[in-house]
Amino acid sequence: MTLLDDFRLFDAEPKARGVAQALYAGIKDLPLVSPHGHTEPRWYAENEKFPDPAQLLIVPDHYVFRMLFSQGIRLEDLGVPTTDGSAVETDGRKIWRLFARNYYLFRGTPTRSWLDHTFATLFGVTERLSADNADAIYDQIAERLQRDDYRPRALFERFNLEVISTTDAALDDLKWHRMIRDSGWKGRVVPAYRPDSVVDPDFAGFAGNLDKLGEITGEDTGHWNGYLEAHRKRRAYFIEFGATSSDHGHPTAETANLLPKEAGQLYDKVRSGKADARERALFRAQMLTEMARMSIDDGLVLQIHPGAWRNHSPSMLQKFGRDKGFDIPSRTDYVGALKPLLDAVGTDPKLSIILFTLDESVYARELAPLAGVYPSLKLGPPWWFHDSPEGMRRFREMATETAGFYNTVGFNDDTRAFPSIPARHDVARRVDCAFLARLVTEHRLDEDEAHEVAKDLAYNLVKKAYKL
Numbered sequence: 001m002t003l004l005d006d007f008r009l010f011d012a013e014p015k016a017r018g019v020a021q022a023l024y025a026g027i028k029d030l031p032l033v034s035p036h037g038h039t040e041p042r043w044y045a046e047n048e049k050f051p052d053p054a055q056l057l058i059v060p061d062h063y064v065f066r067m068l069f070s071q072g073i074r075l076e077d078l079g080v081p082t083t084d085g086s087a088v089e090t091d092g093r094k095i096w097r098l099f100a101r102n103y104y105l106f107r108g109t110p111t112r113s114w115l116d117h118t119f120a121t122l123f124g125v126t127e128r129l130s131a132d133n134a135d136a137i138y139d140q141i142a143e144r145l146q147r148d149d150y151r152p153r154a155l156f157e158r159f160n161l162e163v164i165s166t167t168d169a170a171l172d173d174l175k176w177h178r179m180i181r182d183s184g185w186k187g188r189v190v191p192a193y194r195p196d197s198v199v200d201p202d203f204a205g206f207a208g209n210l211d212k213l214g215e216i217t218g219e220d221t222g223h224w225n226g227y228l229e230a231h232r233k234r235r236a237y238f239i240e241f242g243a244t245s246s247d248h249g250h251p252t253a254e255t256a257n258l259l260p261k262e263a264g265q266l267y268d269k270v271r272s273g274k275a276d277a278r279e280r281a282l283f284r285a286q287m288l289t290e291m292a293r294m295s296i297d298d299g300l301v302l303q304i305h306p307g308a309w310r311n312h313s314p315s316m317l318q319k320f321g322r323d324k325g326f327d328i329p330s331r332t333d334y335v336g337a338l339k340p341l342l343d344a345v346g347t348d349p350k351l352s353i354i355l356f357t358l359d360e361s362v363y364a365r366e367l368a369p370l371a372g373v374y375p376s377l378k379l380g381p382p383w384w385f386h387d388s389p390e391g392m393r394r395f396r397e398m399a400t401e402t403a404g405f406y407n408t409v410g411f412n413d414d415t416r417a418f419p420s421i422p423a424r425h426d427v428a429r430r431v432d433c434a435f436l437a438r439l440v441t442e443h444r445l446d447e448d449e450a451h452e453v454a455k456d457l458a459y460n461l462v463k464k465a466y467k468l
Helices: 014-025 041-046 053-057 062-070 092-101 110-123 134-145 152-158 175-183 206-217 224-240 260-272 277-298 314-320 339-345 362-371 389-403 418-441 447-465
Strands: 032-034 161-165 245-248 301-304 353-355 377-379
Touching (some): 014 418, 014 447, 032 447, 041 152, 041 175, 053 092, 062 092, 062 110, 110 134, 110 418, 152 161, 224 260, 224 277, 245 277, 277 301, 353 362, 362 377, 362 389, 389 418, 418 447
Parallel strands (some): 032 161, 245 301
């Protein structure tokens, strides 16, 4: 039995499948560029062996445990840590057996595709995971994880990663990035500036975070100008360690363009904790425009990831903390929301903004038309819940006719699950080749052009868009 079919994700029609195969053969071995993700820089700095299979593949992956939780399996039984340190399952084999008994839940999901790819190509597994073979597969993976060629740096090189960007809070000292740099290892791991904790008044500990921002930059964050200067200094610090982008996870894509005096007064109110919900939203909106202005000055690419209702369950947030699978897509406006920013700086040739969405309904109506005319805007790839074969197909079908291929930025894996990175890129490359093959067989694109576009989507566009 084989877990992976050579023709997976290609059209069943022979002619289109043949074109897709030829396109894929030309790009499948290109280096992987990972410009946005959530792997831990500590892994590459310390280069310690990964723990047992459960700790590597289940416990940190919300794609996995949210599905299991939806079927009544407690997160404690999956080893997910609690905020108060109360007891959870720590026996990796028990967690793995529970996962294996319920592996059928992932049928038809991209998670199943990524896991099967990881099992087969990384760990040499040849059978579909089940309760019957759970222990044997656990032992097979555990044995590999004890080998030096399965340490993080070795896997980085095995995956043919050219560069990977982590996502780091504005207050992070970047000590792991410093350790990587000082080690002499040739792998390229760069940070990205994520200022949510010092930009979003609803972020836990916001006032204290502003104090810390002032302390580490030597700026007076008690007033507006000092606060902005503190951001400039932190961005410059990140750039020293190779950062080429910032990332902003706001509830909406709303922007604002207040006069300096108005912005300063708003900051004072937010800083004091007296701002109401509308004023807090306005402050976030103003800060997107301020970050765009800083991007013009320092060259960082601005990523906007809006539209997630974060931590939808207060009780789960309290018990397990952030990023535990309870983030839900919401409707998102872009045309009106981005207008203040675009009015201010949208045609500046030095500005580069990459837009993401969890609201697929806006691809054709809003995002593709915006990116199809504003030179500062590019469309990020399908994100999160839509980072899937069908999600990628829908994206290409709804965005390409208006924005083309060259107002998009290729692929990014955006994952905490390090072993799944090759699988995610492979899915994207196969889906794009299948889409291009359809255009060729419908005589909408010449085959030599399709080969060029395939390489651009897999490699060239992402390097250009993220300045990597």
